[in-house]
Amino acid sequence: MSAMAVLGWRTLWSLFVCFTVLRTNALSVTMSESTMEVVRGDYIILPCSFSTYSPLSRLNIIWTLAPFSSPESPFQVIVYDHGQIIEDPSLIGRVGFTDLPLRADIMINDTRVSDAGVYRCMVNNPPEAADPGIGELLLTVLVAPSLPACRWDGEVDAGGSVTLSCSVAEGIPTPEIRWDKLNPEEISLPINMEGELSGSVQIINVSAQTSGLYRCSASNLLGTENCYINLSIYSAGSESSSGILQGVLLTLSMSLMLSALLVLVTWLHRTGRDGRWRVSKGEEEEEEGYNEIRYTPSLIKRSFV
Incomplete structure (x- = not known):
C-alpha cells in the first residue's frame, strides 16, 4: 500500500474518531417515563435526567406544558437559569425542582385537572451543544366519578x-x-x-x-x-280498591257521627225531664208550706176568742 493511501486512511480514521467523541460528549436528555398518571390532589415527580461533560455554571433547564384543554398554547412551568428559579405564577408553591443541578426532575403537588397534558424538559449547557436536549412526557390526572x-x-x-x-x-x-x-x-x-x-x-x-x-x-x-x-x-284496579276503601271509611264515619248525635239527644231529653220534675216538686212543697203559714194565724185567733 502506498504512503498516500496510508495517509488517507489515517485521516479518515481521525475524522471518524473526532466525530464520535464529539457526539459522545454532546449533552443528552433522558425521560425514564413517557406516560404517567396521578390522582387529583396527590403529588407526582416528573423525571428528567441529562448527561453533560461541561461545567454546570451555565446550565439552563426549561419545563413547558401543553395542556389537554389547549394543546396549541404551551407555557413555561418552571425555569432554572444560571442558578435562578422562575415559576409560572399559577403554579407558585405547587411546583419545584427536586435535585438541582444534577438532575432536572420536578415535583408537582396538589395536582389539578388543569395540570394534565404534554410536558417537555429542555436542557442546555453551553458550550456543549448548540441545541438543547429535549425529553417529552404525557401526564394524566385521574378523577373519581362525582355523585350522579x-x-x-x-x-x-x-x-x-x-x-x-x-x-x-x-x-x-x-x-x-x-x-x-x-x-x-x-x-x-x-x-x-x-x-x-x-x-x-x-x-x-x-x-x-x-x-x-x-x-x-x-x-x-x-x-x-x-x-x-x-x-x-x-x-x-288499585284506584278502584282505593275508591271502595274510601267509601267504606266515609260510611263508617257517618254512622259513628249519627250514633253520637242520638246519644246526645237522648241524654238531653232525659236531663230536661229530670229538671222539670224537680222544679214541679219544689213548687208543690213551697205551696204547701205557704198554706200552712197562711192558716196558722186564724187558728191562733180562734183560740183566744
Whole structure:
C-alpha cells in the first residue's frame, strides 16, 4: 500500500474518531417515563435526567406544558437559569425542582385537572451543544366519578311511559354509566347514552311489575357512585280498591257521627225531664208550706176568742 493511501486512511480514521467523541460528549436528555398518571390532589415527580461533560455554571433547564384543554398554547412551568428559579405564577408553591443541578426532575403537588397534558424538559449547557436536549412526557390526572343525579319523567299510570335519566359532572377516565332494577331481583337495563357523562332508560307500557327501586351507577378505576329512584306505578284496579276503601271509611264515619248525635239527644231529653220534675216538686212543697203559714194565724185567733 502506498504512503498516500496510508495517509488517507489515517485521516479518515481521525475524522471518524473526532466525530464520535464529539457526539459522545454532546449533552443528552433522558425521560425514564413517557406516560404517567396521578390522582387529583396527590403529588407526582416528573423525571428528567441529562448527561453533560461541561461545567454546570451555565446550565439552563426549561419545563413547558401543553395542556389537554389547549394543546396549541404551551407555557413555561418552571425555569432554572444560571442558578435562578422562575415559576409560572399559577403554579407558585405547587411546583419545584427536586435535585438541582444534577438532575432536572420536578415535583408537582396538589395536582389539578388543569395540570394534565404534554410536558417537555429542555436542557442546555453551553458550550456543549448548540441545541438543547429535549425529553417529552404525557401526564394524566385521574378523577373519581362525582355523585350522579337521578331523575324521572313521564306517566306513572298503567300503560304509560317513563324515562329514567342519570348524569355525572366529572370523572377521568370517563365513568361507565349503568341502570339496574334492584327488586324483586337485580336486573341490568339497556341504556341510551346521551353524551359521555349521561345516560337514560325508557320504559314503555308500564305496569305494576314496573314498580320498584332503580339504581344508576357511575364507575371508573377510582370507584363507584350511585343514585336511586323509587318508582310506583298506579293501576286501574288499585284506584278502584282505593275508591271502595274510601267509601267504606266515609260510611263508617257517618254512622259513628249519627250514633253520637242520638246519644246526645237522648241524654238531653232525659236531663230536661229530670229538671222539670224537680222544679214541679219544689213548687208543690213551697205551696204547701205557704198554706200552712197562711192558716196558722186564724187558728191562733180562734183560740183566744
